[in-house]
Amino acid sequence: MGDTAINSNANNAEKETEGTAPPANGVPPDEGQKGEEPQAQTNEEKPNEGENEQTEADGEKNNEPDNNEAKENDADELSHDAKQRKSVSSAAEPKDTSAEEYIFECTKRGVVPLGYYIRHIQESELTMRHADISPEDFKPLSISLCQSKFITNLDLSHNWLGDESVPALCQMFSENTFIEHLSLADNHFTDAKTEEMCDTLASVAQLTRLDLSENGFGDESAAFFSDLMATSLQLVYLNLSKNNFGEGTPIPFGRGIAQSECLQELDIGWNHIRGKGMKQLCQGIAVSRTLKDNLYPSL
Numbered sequence: 517m518g519d520t521a522i523n524s525n526a527n528n529a530e531k532e533t534e535g536t537a538p539p540a541n542g543v544p545p546d547e548g549q550k551g552e553e554p555q556a557q558t559n560e561e562k563p564n565e566g567e568n569e570q571t572e573a574d575g576e577k578n579n580e581p582d583n584n585e586a587k588e589n590d591a592d593e594l595s596h597d598a599k600q601r602k603s604v605s606s607a608a609e610p611k612d613t614s615a616e617e618y619i620f621e622c623t624k625r626g627v628v629p630l631g632y633y634i635r636h637i638q639e640s641e642l643t644m645r646h647a648d649i650s651p652e653d654f655k656p657l658s659i660s661l662c663q664s665k666f667i668t669n670l671d672l673s674h675n676w677l678g679d680e681s682v683p684a685l686c687q688m689f690s691e692n693t694f695i696e697h698l699s700l701a702d703n704h705f706t707d708a709k710t711e712e713m714c715d716t717l718a719s720v721a722q723l724t725r726l727d728l729s730e731n732g733f734g735d736e737s738a739a740f741f742s743d744l745m746a747t748s749l750q751l752v753y754l755n756l757s758k759n760n761f762g763e764g765t766p767i768p769f770g771r772g773i774a775q776s777e778c779l780q781e782l783d784i785g786w787n788h789i790r791g792k793g794m795k796q797l798c799q800g801i802a803v804s805r806t807l808k809d810n811l812y813p814s815l
Contacts, residue, residue, distance in 0.1 A: 614638075614660055621656035633657065641669040649675040651684075658684040662691040673701035673727065682709040686716040689723075696722050701755070702730035710737035714744040717751075725753040729783070735764030742772030745779050755783040766793030770800030773807060780808045 615634050622629040630653065636642055637660075649657070654677055661667065677685070677700065689695070705713075710733060717723060733741070738761060745754065761769075766789055773782065789797070801807060 618660040734760035742768035745772035746775035763791030766797035770796035773800035
């Protein structure tokens with residue numbers, strides 16, 4: 517009995533030992549697996565974190581030249597845009613070539629250019645009295661004045677334009693829209709082309725002051741100047757003194773003065789205006805709604 521109990525206990529002990537025998541590595545299967553997985557994961561995460569940090573650092577270092585290069589490119593683009601805008605601005609404001617064009621027209625016609633005109637070509641007031649300007653000289657000058665946007669007061673008095681210059685003068689005023697004051701006193705005009713001159717000057721919208729004194733206009737031109745007074749759009753001052761108007765002038769002048777809607781100052785002094793038509797002239801002056809100064813000290 518005693519041996520049987522001992523053997524039985526020994527067998528039980530061996531079974532228990534076999535059932536609970538540790539594995540070869542001395543770690544229970546479940547615990548070993550549970551413990552190894554976090555450890556492996558931890559060991560794997562640490563190198564990854566280090567690699568990420570290193571990669572980010574390397575990326576930042578690599579991006580620094582790119583950023584600098586991008587800034588340089590932006591600066592170059594801005595500089596290019598600024599130059600382009602400047603170029604466009606320069607193109608939008610073309611250089612004035614009126615002097616060169618005038619010299620070209622003079623050279624083409626074999627005329628000596630007027631130096632005074634070239635020096636003052638961009639001024640608002642151009643005075644060229646006693647400049648000995650002939651019809652040949654006036655032709656290239658009139659072509660240049662056609663395109664002038666600067667001159668508003670033009671004084672060509674005491675020259676030699678004559679009737680031959682009237683077509684060029686009319687062509688100039690058909691294109692120029694800036695000249696407001698014009699003096700052609702003492703330029704040897706006659707009755708030959710007065711109709712053409714007056715028709716053109718009457719249609720010039722901006723012309724306000726006109727001086728044609730000291731020329732050779734007579735009774736044959738009176739009707740044309742009457743129409744100029746009656747139809748002019750802006751003419752407020754007209755000087756016809758020291759011409760050859762006579763007995764055939766009072767009636768047409770009286771009619772023109774009465775019909776004018778803008779004429780304020782009229783100088784017809786130092787002429788030979790007399791005769792039966794003086795009554796009509798005085799009546800025209802009396803009914804005028806605009807005339808302020810009647811300058812005729814010696815008709």
